[in-house]
Amino acid sequence: MNKVINFLSATDIRFGVGAVQQVEQACAGLGIKKVLVVSDPFMVESGNVKHVTDVLDNTGVEYSIYSEFEPSPSVSQVLQASEFMQANDYDGIIGFGGGSSLDTAKAIAVLHSNPLPVEQYFGIDKVPNPVCPMILIPTTSGAGSEVSNACILRNEKTGVKGGICSGFIMANVAICDPALTVSCPPALTAAVGMDAYTHCIEGYVSNNANTITRLLHREAIRLISSNLRKAVANGKDIEARYNMMLGSMYAAWAMAVASLGACHAMAYAMEGKYHTSHGAANAALLPSVMKFNALGNLSLFREMAELMGENVESLNDREAALKAVASVKQLVEDIGIKSIRELGMTDEDVEPFAQSTLERQTRLLNFNPRALTVETCASIYRDALS
Numbered sequence: 001m002n003k004v005i006n007f008l009s010a011t012d013i014r015f016g017v018g019a020v021q022q023v024e025q026a027c028a029g030l031g032i033k034k035v036l037v038v039s040d041p042f043m044v045e046s047g048n049v050k051h052v053t054d055v056l057d058n059t060g061v062e063y064s065i066y067s068e069f070e071p072s073p074s075v076s077q078v079l080q081a082s083e084f085m086q087a088n089d090y091d092g093i094i095g096f097g098g099g100s101s102l103d104t105a106k107a108i109a110v111l112h113s114n115p116l117p118v119e120q121y122f123g124i125d126k127v128p129n130p131v132c133p134m135i136l137i138p139t140t141s142g143a144g145s146e147v148s149n150a151c152i153l154r155n156e157k158t159g160v161k162g163g164i165c166s167g168f169i170m171a172n173v174a175i176c177d178p179a180l181t182v183s184c185p186p187a188l189t190a191a192v193g194m195d196a197y198t199h200c201i202e203g204y205v206s207n208n209a210n211t212i213t214r215l216l217h218r219e220a221i222r223l224i225s226s227n228l229r230k231a232v233a234n235g236k237d238i239e240a241r242y243n244m245m246l247g248s249m250y251a252a253w254a255m256a257v258a259s260l261g262a263c264h265a266m267a268y269a270m271e272g273k274y275h276t277s278h279g280a281a282n283a284a285l286l287p288s289v290m291k292f293n294a295l296g297n298l299s300l301f302r303e304m305a306e307l308m309g310e311n312v313e314s315l316n317d318r319e320a321a322l323k324a325v326a327s328v329k330q331l332v333e334d335i336g337i338k339s340i341r342e343l344g345m346t347d348e349d350v351e352p353f354a355q356s357t358l359e360r361q362t363r364l365l366n367f368n369p370r371a372l373t374v375e376t377c378a379s380i381y382r383d384a385l386s
């Protein structure tokens with residue numbers, strides 16, 4: 001009650017089936033006349049990007065498409081992309097795709113109004129100048145970059161991912177159209193959905209959670225736990241797609257303040273070495289991280305178990321907390337996510353991964369509710385491998 005709390009938010013969110021049509025009003029509202037559409041090669045080659053360019057074709061807005069980057073974009077790829085932006089006279093950016101496309105759009109926007117090198121902006125609030133108008137349109141329900149203040153890039157020099165976190169890189173307009181996610185195949189739906197689930201589970205128990213972030217995360221946990229199986233089993237289930245997009249948006253919306261924790265920190269080592277998909281790496285580690293974190297937070301874990309639909313009425317706090325862990329483990333198994341060992345991790349990776357996590361991911365570890373040492377981090381990796 002006596003603590004001042006804060007909440008960061010994108011200014012304008014358009015949510016619902018058909019919302020992509022509103023890109024015209026969004027451009028007009030922001031005074032955009034010539035825009036760079038940033039979307040990865042698959043989205044362009046598969047024709048998915050037409051969902052937005054067809055709308056732009058019927059407006060007076062000029063556009064070009066930029067797609068010279070890979071999923072989990074690297075520092076050098078965004079450098080190249082920003083040179084393209086600088087060489088042309090665009091007055092705004094549209095990011096269209098999964099988190100990789102949206103984060104590339106954010107990084108281009110940062111470099112449009114801020115000097116090189118981009119690495120100097122890794123961390124919290126290190127971007128000095130505001131960026132150009134930006135519209136973000138997600139086509140996966142996972143990363144939530146459309147409402148987050150983060151941009152995640154792979155640093156080729158360290159082999160590890162890092163985040164630029166700044167209020168300046170929140171979208172001016174986030175257009176969330178669940179119909180755009182219907183084309184996501186089951187494995188992608190499962191992995192990105194678990195990324196969103198990890199955001200709300202880590203955020204709910206984060207040291208920085210507050211009453212506003214918990215409000216959003218409660219609903220995100222409820223929505224994702226009751227819709228992810230349906231979205232994986234039947235991608236055309238538009239109600240499940242709608243609820244998953246809402247859940248992933250709520251999860252990431254609160255992330256700007258609540259941040260994440262040890263699961264994301266530990267998953268980055270896996271992604272760096274084995275190029276594992278972000279969502280799959282998180283999913284494979286999440287139950288073991290939850291088991292470790294539950295110890296000092298039994299009542300919050302009990303609440304999560306209830307939100308996940310578990311019957312905990314007759315259980316004590318410890319038993320109820322462990323139900324949340326079991327519930328996540330079952331979900332991961334049901335939607336076909338591989339174990340951390342099947343994803344490539346070996347016993348020999350445990351020590352170097354634990355060292356790297358403690359050295360390089362302090363930003364995230366500071367938010368984890370239970371402090372980690374190299375030894376306890378290694379024990380979590382070992383638990384996931386067992």
Ligand SMILES: NC(=O)c1ccc[n+]([C@@H]2O[C@H](COP(=O)([O-])OP(=O)(O)OC[C@H]3O[C@@H](n4cnc5c(N)ncnc54)[C@H](O)[C@@H]3O)[C@@H](O)[C@H]2O)c1
Pocket residue numbers: 040041042043048071072073097098099100101103139140142143144145148149150151152161180181182183184185188192195252278279
């Ligand atoms: N900025 C943030 O707040 C934030 C949060 C979490 C994760 N991330 C980052 O986001 C990235 C992951 O994003 P992602 O999980 O959304 O996947 P992604 O953007 O990497 O896309 C994965 C693949 O799915 C394809 N795809 C996207 N939408 C599709 C659709 N509708 N139909 C068919 N295929 C489609 C893409 O073309 C790509 O090949 C990672 O780099 C991660 O670190 C960012």
Ligand SMILES: [Fe+2]
Pocket residue numbers: 143195196199264278
């Ligand atoms: Fe994530």
